[in-house]
Amino acid sequence: MFSVCYRWRCHRLVAPFLANLLATGLMLSSSAAFSADMDKWFRQFKHNASDQALYQLLWSLPKGGDLHHHLSGAGFSEWWYDIATQPARNGGYVYYTKTRLLQCHGYGTNEYGPNPQNLLFRTIQASTYQNLSECEQQEYELLSELDEHKKQAFFNSIRLDKAHEGRNEFFETHWQRLNELTSNPHIGAYILLKNMQAFAAEGLQYLETQVNVDRSITPAGERMPPEAALKIYTDTLASDAARQTGVVVRFQYALLRFLPHAEQHLRWMYDFVDKHRDIYVGINMVGREDNDKGYPLRFLPVLRELRRSYPAINLAIHAGEVDEPNQHVKDTLLLGAQRIGHGLNAITDADTLLLMRHGPYLIEINLISNRLLGYTPDYATHPFPEYLRTNIPVALTTDDRGMWDSRLTDEYFVAVKEFNLSWQELTGLARQSLQHSFLNATDKQAALATYEQRLGKFADTLSRSGTGSLPQPPAKRLFICQYQPTLCHQG
Structure with missing residues (x-):
């Protein structure tokens, strides 16, 4: 028996065939x-259910993996604070954030660039604050002593909460505001744990996130050895709190592709x-594709050099997250990528679409990110359904969910509604996320079997x-309330 809920009234639907399958103990989801x-x-169910009931179902639905996940962009504002x-x-760090502008360097001096x-709400640690001039220090307040108005402004400063904000606000201010918060591996490990706990609550079982450890700094402002920073993350993963989530985690290392010494x-x-x-x-090669210094084929010679010395290392590369048609997705496949992040403009390259149909390559789909950053004007023009329904492997992923203030369930809700x-x-989206994960073959098969068991129990x-x-x-x-206000005003 199934129930369909409409306006919070549940109606029973007879499903004797399903009941028989359950009784036989067959692997249901493979039937x-x-x-x-x-x-x-x-x-x-979709025809009769309210938005609330649909969201509730998708929230509880077992999910596979989140494969496109920038850890530094995946922390909700409240977690950072x-x-x-x-x-x-947090390892003994104290932080200050900029709450006023006194133009200590004069107008037009050092206003922009990597250190604006x-x-x-650009945040620095105490060791940096102590080296500022007296004028500069007056621009900052202890983060822990912000009044409620400024605290809310801090929260809003690192998420896209206004209609006029888009990709420039995202790429040019959000990480610049987080600034030295992202150099503290204790904070990074905490954000990782909070993600694991939040993902576990909505049914995720695998997380492949981007964790860099070579630019960590100590409370005194000195470079921390990468091995020491990594140990902070792995100690967190070994903790009881992390194990209790049941979420399996693996890391990618992220290369900012347009830097001079990439x-x-x-x-x-x-x-x-x-x-x-x-x-x-x-x-994973990351960064704005509209910065041409990071074009994919720039890295072909060095990758061929490295493959002569190292066993194969998996590549998942951002490609096709750009407005103009180009062949970046095809070029990225030439680099050896097994997964494409975004892949929006692959729709303009017919040869590449044919190459990817039924193939070993997966496109990591980020519906919310693509809409909020203006890479697609609306969901009606998004290529996701074309990829999905022409047998190009795809999976829903969250990208920088902390900055969208969203959940993986929100991606699923948008996909179902649109x-x-x-x-x-x-359910195929979850399977594909596990099939195309970078887990080794044994762990991948175990993950797929676990998913089928979970889906059977859910049914x-x-x-x-x-x-x-x-x-x-x-x-x-925030995101889902803006996208579907009824979800926040019913029930």
């Missing part, structure tokens, strides 16, 4: 008959990842008790 039965049920203002928990002086950094990280294959499963996903398509719960037995999601985040 074509089961999938067809669920597709029929889900079609009716919480750990940054507690020296006893005209940016409110090739040299790639050589270093190739060696580092090779030495830490137990936790690092790949390398593109009318079937049950088979919905069992629905058949026995209906959607009314599913847990209620916590208070909605």
Whole structure:
């Protein structure tokens, strides 16, 4: 028996075939008959259910992996503030944030660039603050002593909370405001743990996140050895709190592709990842594609050089996250990438689309990111359904979810509402995320088997008790309230 909830009233639907499958103990989600039965049920559910009921179902739905996840962009504002203002928990660091502009360097001097002086809520640690001039120090306040108005402004400064904000605000101010917060591995490990706990609550089982450790600094402002910084992360992963989430975590190392010495950094990280294959499963080339200095083929010679000396290392590279048509996705495949981050403009390259159909390459789809950063004017023009329904492997991912103030469930909700996903398509996204993860073959098969078991138990719960037995999601985040206001004003 299933329940369909409409305006919070639940109606029982008879599903004897599903009940028989459950009784036989078959692996339900791999059964074509089961999938067809669920597709029929889900079609009716979508037709009758309120937005609240649909969101509740998607919140509880078992999910596979999040493969496109920038850890430094995945912290909610409250998390950053919480750990940054507690020296006893963050490694002994104290932070100051800029709350007024006194033009200490004069107008037009050092206002922009990588170290902008005209940016409110740019955060620094005490060792940096102590080396400022008296005038500059007056621009800053202790982060822990902000009044409620300024605290809220700090929260809003590192997320896209206004309609006029877009990619320039995101790329040119958010990380610049976080600034030295991202150089503290204790904070990074805390943000990782909070992600694991939050993801576990919405049914995720695998997280592949980007963690860099070569630019960590101590409370005194000195460089921390990468091995020491990595140990802080791995100690967190070994903690009881992390283990209790049940979320399996692996790291990628991120290369900022347009920097002048990116090739040299790639050589270093190739060696580092090779030495830490137990936790690092790949390398990811990141950064704005509209900065032409990071064009993909720039890295072909150095990658060919490195492959002569190291066993294969997985590559997941941002490509196609740009407005104009180009061949960056094809060039990225030439570099050896197994996964494409975003892949938006692959739709303009017919040869590449044919290459990717039924192939070994997956596109990491970021619906919310692409819309908020203006890479697609609306969801109706997003290529995701074309990829999905022409058999190009895809998976839904969150990108910089802290800065969108969103959840993976929000990506699923948008996909269902905008593109009318079937049950088979919905659950296929989770399977593809695990099939195309960078886990080793044994762990990958175990992850897929675990997913099927979880999906079977989920279907069992629905058949026995209906959607009314599913847990209620916590208070909605900013994005989903803006996208679908009824979710925040009903119930």
